Amino acid sequence: NLLAPWKSQGRMHDKYVIVDDGAYILGGRNTFDYFLGDYDTKNKSLDREVLVYNTGQGGADSHESSLFQVEEYFEGVWNMPECRxxxxxxxxxxxxxxxxxxxxxxxxxxxxxxxxxxxxxxxxDYLSHTVPTNRIRLVSGPTGIYGKEPDVFYTLTELMKRAEKRVVIHTPYVVTNDYMNQTLSEIVNTVPDVKMVINSVENGDNFVASSDYQYHKKDVVATGIKLYEYDGGYSTHGKSLVIDDDLCAIGSYNFDLRSTYMDTELMLVIQSEELTGQLLGYMGEIEKDCRTVVDTHNYIVPDHVTVVEVPFWKRAAWKVVGLLLQPVRVLA
Incomplete structure (x- = not known):
């Protein structure tokens, strides 16, 4: 509605599919060929979801599954007056x-x-293709179309602060403010090993986030987090984290201002040593093709990693767009 432009930024960013009371899949994958896989081209994005199978379906304990947490969330959004x-x-x-x-x-x-x-x-046989979990909990934020409290960021970072030995964060890109940087610094000062993997600006597919990152990279580096930039040829779109050896989270939340303050977001927090181990393995494969950020301008680059050359016009456009976006970074 052009007469109500303040409504234009409301966005549903959740991604999940529920099938009866049997199973659901939840993650960060959007529903078009670039994310699902194109039958005709190699143009794609690397993504990550988790499949949850309800072993109690049809029984007395059927509704104890986290599936019904997701279903309740869906019904709440479906019945909003903004949905038509x-x-x-x-x-x-x-x-x-x-x-x-x-x-x-x-x-x-x-x-x-x-x-x-x-x-x-x-x-x-879904049982043989899944692993047991101790507990699964859906983490969600407000669902209105206006600005939101940073509920998902707060919940995830509070869990991180309790880690005893490590936190691993995979996010396509990072766009932070002072509050988010301060929180990340607190985690770094509390947990022995904290690292974050993002796309390099040369490898990523989000022009706006890449523009902002180059203005605020120094702020992320200053938190003390071990920062890695992925240069594997395809943009990585997965959003997940690992805490110690038995807790992981997978969903739609990016470590950026839109996901923190604007969009609806879901993360599934799962307590399972076996699943966490699997996720660490997948993360490790991504990390093999990363360069290590030393400071704002310098990297440690593995011998097999090739950083794509970016034309001058694109780097100039990043600078211009990044500068213009500074007053409205939360929309990036």
Missing amino acids: LFHDDENLRDKKRIKEQTALLEKRYEALQENYKELFDGSY
């Missing part, structure tokens, strides 16, 4: 583009049925 039907036009189904895309999806579905029969005939 996008269109109700039956004629749209007859449009050529709609017919083409529907046929494409049906063809892909048939291919999936052929290639992964066990997923469709009921023989897939």
Whole structure:
């Protein structure tokens, strides 16, 4: 509504799929080819989700699953007055583009049925492909369309402060303010090993966040956190963290101002040594292709890592956009 521009920044950033009372998947992956995987090109983003299987479905303890925490959250958002039907036009189904895309999806579905029969005939053993957990808790923030209290950031960082030996954070990019930097400094001063992995500006796909990072990189470095920049050729989009050996979190929250103060966000906090170990393994593969930030301008670069050359015009555009965004960084 052009007459109410103050409403224009409300954004739902959650990503999850619930199937009956059996299972759900939650993470940071958006629903289009760049994130899901393109059948025709190699253009893609690396992402991360967690699948939760409800072992008690159909029984007396069925509703003890965290699945129903996610379902309750969904119902709350679904029933908000800001959520409404996008269109109700039956004629749209007859449009050529709609017919083409529907046929494409049906063809892909048939291919999936052929290639992964066990997923469709009921023989897939979810128990053997998942690991046990002690506890799962959904962490969510406010869902209104205006500015929000930093509930998700606060909850995650309070958990980090309790770590006894390590905290590992993977986020596509980092855009922080003084409060966030101060909190990260407190964690660094409390926990023996704290590191963060982000995309390098050369490797990442978020132009605005890259522009801001170059103005405030010094502030992140000043927190004392061990900072690594990923240069693996594909942009990494996963949002997750590990605390010690038995606690991990996966979801949609970026360590930036939008996720902290503007968007709706979900993180699933899971207590499980086995799952945390798996996640550390996946994180380690990403970290092999990272350079270590020494200070604002210098790096330690592994021999096998090639940093992409960025043209002058793009670096100049980063500087200009970053400068223009400073008064409204929270929207970056």
